[in-house]
Amino acid sequence: MIPFMTRLRYPLTGSSLDNAARSKVTLRIAGGAACLAICAAVAALPPGGAPARGHRTSAVTTAFRRVFVVTSLASSGRGTLRSAMTQANAGPPGAGAAIRFRVRGMITLFSPLPAVIRPVTIDGTSAPGYRFGGAPVVAINCNMLGGLRFAAGSARSQLLGLAVDNAGGNGVTLDAGPITVNRDYIGLNLRGQQAGNRGDGVYASPASSGNLIGVNRTAATGFVANVISGNGRDGIELYGSSGNTVESNRIGTDPTGQLAIDNLGSGIVITRRSDRNEIGGTAFADHATGQVNNPTGDKGTVTPVFVVPPLGNQISGNSRDGMLISDGSRGNVLNGNFIGTTPDGDAPLANLGDGVAIVRANNNQLIGCKFVNNPFVYYNVISGNRGNGLRITDANNSVVQGNFFGSAANNASIVRNRLDGILINGTSGNTQVGGVIPLGNVSAGNGRNGIEVAGRSRGFTTFNTFGGLHAFGGAAPNGNDGVLITSTGGDNLVRTNVMSGNRHNGIELAGRASGVTVDPDIAGLDSDGQALLPNGGDGVLVRGRAHDNVIGGTRRSVIRQNTFSGNRGYGLAITGRAHDNQVIDSYIGTNILGLTALGNGRGGVLVAGTAYRNSIGTLGTKPPSNLISANRGNGVTLLRFTSFNRVVKNFIGLDATGRRRLPNAGRPVLNLGHHNVIRANRT
Numbered sequence: 001m002i003p004f005m006t007r008l009r010y011p012l013t014g015s016s017l018d019n020a021a022r023s024k025v026t027l028r029i030a031g032g033a034a035c036l037a038i039c040a041a042v043a044a045l046p047p048g049g050a051p052a053r054g055h056r057t058s059a060v061t062t063a064f065r066r067v068f069v070v071t072s073l074a075s076s077g078r079g080t081l082r083s084a085m086t087q088a089n090a091g092p093p094g095a096g097a098a099i100r101f102r103v104r105g106m107i108t109l110f111s112p113l114p115a116v117i118r119p120v121t122i123d124g125t126s127a128p129g130y131r132f133g134g135a136p137v138v139a140i141n142c143n144m145l146g147g148l149r150f151a152a153g154s155a156r157s158q159l160l161g162l163a164v165d166n167a168g169g170n171g172v173t174l175d176a177g178p179i180t181v182n183r184d185y186i187g188l189n190l191r192g193q194q195a196g197n198r199g200d201g202v203y204a205s206p207a208s209s210g211n212l213i214g215v216n217r218t219a220a221t222g223f224v225a226n227v228i229s230g231n232g233r234d235g236i237e238l239y240g241s242s243g244n245t246v247e248s249n250r251i252g253t254d255p256t257g258q259l260a261i262d263n264l265g266s267g268i269v270i271t272r273r274s275d276r277n278e279i280g281g282t283a284f285a286d287h288a289t290g291q292v293n294n295p296t297g298d299k300g301t302v303t304p305v306f307v308v309p310p311l312g313n314q315i316s317g318n319s320r321d322g323m324l325i326s327d328g329s330r331g332n333v334l335n336g337n338f339i340g341t342t343p344d345g346d347a348p349l350a351n352l353g354d355g356v357a358i359v360r361a362n363n364n365q366l367i368g369c370k371f372v373n374n375p376f377v378y379y380n381v382i383s384g385n386r387g388n389g390l391r392i393t394d395a396n397n398s399v400v401q402g403n404f405f406g407s408a409a410n411n412a413s414i415v416r417n418r419l420d421g422i423l424i425n426g427t428s429g430n431t432q433v434g435g436v437i438p439l440g441n442v443s444a445g446n447g448r449n450g451i452e453v454a455g456r457s458r459g460f461t462t463f464n465t466f467g468g469l470h471a472f473g474g475a476a477p478n479g480n481d482g483v484l485i486t487s488t489g490g491d492n493l494v495r496t497n498v499m500s501g502n503r504h505n506g507i508e509l510a511g512r513a514s515g516v517t518v519d520p521d522i523a524g525l526d527s528d529g530q531a532l533l534p535n536g537g538d539g540v541l542v543r544g545r546a547h548d549n550v551i552g553g554t555r556r557s558v559i560r561q562n563t564f565s566g567n568r569g570y571g572l573a574i575t576g577r578a579h580d581n582q583v584i585d586s587y588i589g590t591n592i593l594g595l596t597a598l599g600n601g602r603g604g605v606l607v608a609g610t611a612y613r614n615s616i617g618t619l620g621t622k623p624p625s626n627l628i629s630a631n632r633g634n635g636v637t638l639l640r641f642t643s644f645n646r647v648v649k650n651f652i653g654l655d656a657t658g659r660r661r662l663p664n665a666g667r668p669v670l671n672l673g674h675h676n677v678i679r680a681n682r683t
Contacts, residue, residue: 066097073103075110081122081140082113088120093153095119101127104137106190113140115151115175122148124161125183133223135255136183139163139190142171147197149173152207159184165195170203171231174241178210185255187230187263192255196230201251201263206240206272216248219283219310223248227255234265235318238274238329245278248310250343252317252351257343260317260350266324267315267339267351270361273328280336281311282367284377293377295411299437300472306410308344309336309378316340316349322385326359334366338409340384340417345409348384348416354391355382355405355417361395368402368441375438375471376411379403383415389446394426400433406445406478411470414445421446421478423454427489430459434497437558440464444476450502451483458489458515468501468535472527475501481508482523482535486544490515496557498522500533505541506567509578513546519553519585522592524566524600529559529592532566539564539588539600543576543609552585552626562586565598571631573606574614582615587656589631589664594656603633604652604664607673610641617648619680624651624658634666635683642673649680658682 068084076082081099088097096119104127116122124130124138140148140162147167150157154176163185164171171186186201188194204211213236214225225248228235235251238244250257251267270277284293286307297304315322315337322339325332338345339355358364368379380403382389389405392398405421406414421443424431433451434440443450443465450467453460467482469475482499485492485508492515499506499521506523509516522529523539540551551572552562564571564586571588574581589599605616605628616636617625628635628650635652638645651658652668668683 068099070101089117106139108141109143112146115149117153119156121158136161136163142167144168147171150179151175167197170199171197172202174204174208177208180212182215184226186228194230194261198232200233200237201228201231201235203237204241208241209243211244214247214249221286221310229261231263234269235263235267237269240272242275249313251315262319264319266321267318268323270325270329271327276331279334282335282378283311296471312336314338318351321353321357322351323356325361329361330363332364336378337380339382345381350386352386354387355385355389357391358395359393363397365399381409385417388419388423389417389421391423396429398431401439403441405443407442416445418447420449420452422451424457425455428457434463442466442471447479449481449484450478453485453487456489457487460492463495465497467499478502481505484508485513486511492516494518498527502535504537506535506539508541509546510544514548516549518551519555520559520561523564535567538569538573539567539571542574542578546578547580549581551583563592564588568601570606571600574611575609578611579613587627589629594627597630599631604628604631605636607642608639612643615646617650625649628652629662631664634670635664636669638671638673640672644675646677652683
């Protein structure tokens with residue numbers, strides 16, 4: 001037979017399948033049997049230039065020797081997806097292939113599709129009528145059979161622009177890597193309605209790593225890579241799978257992000273030693289407008305600008321946690337995600353569990369900026385959840401910097417987590433919440449505490465937290481305390497925080513809390529320490545059997561020393577059976593300079609219950625040990641059953657210079673207890 005030569009126009013290298021450049025290739029037909037010899041570059045990523053900061057490029061196949069075209073929506077037979085996949089799998093190992101579509105609509109399966117065992121791009125964006133950034137126009141209804149599986153040999157495959165729904169197990173299973181999953185609906189039909197897979201939406205096994213689940217190459221604001229919702233288990237499960245990037249997805253919502261279509265498990269689960277995964281990314285600019293995210297207005301000095309971090313995921317509306325990191329998974333990083341909110345971060349769309357839970361997993365991070373940035377530029381906003389914003393249980397070396405918990409992304413309204421903003425419990429060790437400016441967090445507006453540290457947690461630090469107020473702004477009360485510590489683990493530090501505006505106390509040490517240092521902090525005033533922002537209870541409350549804690553010290557920062565003023569209760573109260581606690585270097589009832597009256601409503605210091613062996617001041621320092629002035633009640637009150645407490649070497653009723661009176665409304669010291677020592681105070 002004589003070969004017949006003709007010319008076929010087919011896409012070559014270009015920025016997308018929708019606008020790719022065209023070039024001629026040769027199609028040789030011999031005896032009616034077609035043999036394609038095509039060298040075509042099919043770009044599977046959105047248009048744009050170099051990847052944005054915080055984004056890793058795809059190691060995908062960009063040229064295909066074999067291209068198969070789907071012309072039928074039938075489950076099997078000539079021109080079907082099944083036929084194209086079978087032919088693609090028949091190629092030699094490592095040979096790339098592309099599957100394109102000349103039809104649109106739903107493919108309903110009557111037997112499972114074959115696993116992908118070669119590098120294949122299944123490209124639903126090639127279907128007629130597909131619009132870049134829009135919904136898929138081709139769906140695979142798995143009809144309660146198995147979903148799509150990328151098996152050994154399929155590394156560098158891509159799944160693009162398809163809806164995968166109604167599988168009896170996982171919608172998409174990754175048993176090889178890297179694989180790219182982009183522009184897909186997983187668990188939704190073509191109308192964006194729930195058609196959930198019975199297992200996970202996307203499951204990555206220990207054999208799979210380096211996957212891209214969502215690709216936003218130019219960090220375009222508002223771009224939605226995948227919608228992964230309505231599934232019977234988790235939206236995404238990384239099970240022993242490492243080095244993955246998950247960005248620009250909506251997980252647990254409808255395509256608009258405004259309504260919940262819950263995954264019945266968690267939004268994302270990272271478990272069984274899944275390491276070094278990046279959830280979100282560090283981009284924070286809107287390239288269309290040139291604006292950059294600046295939610296505090298450069299710490300309150302200019303007009304704020306709000307840009308949703310474009311590489312972050314919206315993880316909301318799920319039936320369990322927004323995210324769970326567990327079972328030895330290490331080195332995972334969250335940047336720019338909105339978890340429990342609508343897409344703009346300003347209204348709730350609750351996950352029914354915690355926003356993020358880290359359980360028995362060390363060395364994980366939630367990071368919203370670097371030291372060189374303005375605060376919160378690519379913050380995680382973890383608000384609106386039915387549990388805690390963040391829970392860390394039996395996990396060590398967690399780092400939490402530059403995030404919002406309970407506050408809206410606009411830094412002006414409340415989207416409360418029902419429980420704590422941050423809860424650290426179990427045997428968690430060395431949790432770092434915040435750091436030097438701009439690395440602090442906001443934990444405000446939550447149903448219970450801004451931060452709670454419980455169990456035997458040890459080595460905890462909160463540093464530059466706004467607890468009960470917006471960043472450099474007004475009150476956003478937590479329902480209980482700014483920070484509550486009941487942990488017995490010791491070596492816990494509350495440093496350079498503003499704990500003001502809460503319904504009860506700024507700082508509370510309770511239970512058998514021990515080994516806590518509170519130095520230096522503000523409780524009851526604004527972030528400048530110059531104006532009232534009262535807690536509804538005490539500035540600092542030490543109660544229960546809390547013991548061997550130190551309130552004050554010699555640490556210096558933007559806060560000169562502890563300042564507990566303007567509260568509706570006492571500046572400092574020690575009650576119950578609390579014992580052997582020390583209070584030094586604290587101003588109680590004045591502004592941060594110790595020169596202006598900003599008194600506490602009931603008095604300066606209260607020692608009550610059967611509290612014993614506590615020291616308000618010490619003889620070993622230059623005067624004053626503490627400044628206790630301008631309060632509405634007594635300077636210091638020791639009630640009837642207190643004993644062996646010491647009030648020594650304080651300025652009571654004077655300003656910080658000791659030359660001007662700032663009297664308390666009541667007595668300088670009222671001592672009704674026994675064996676208490678009152679000595680060397682200036683009044």
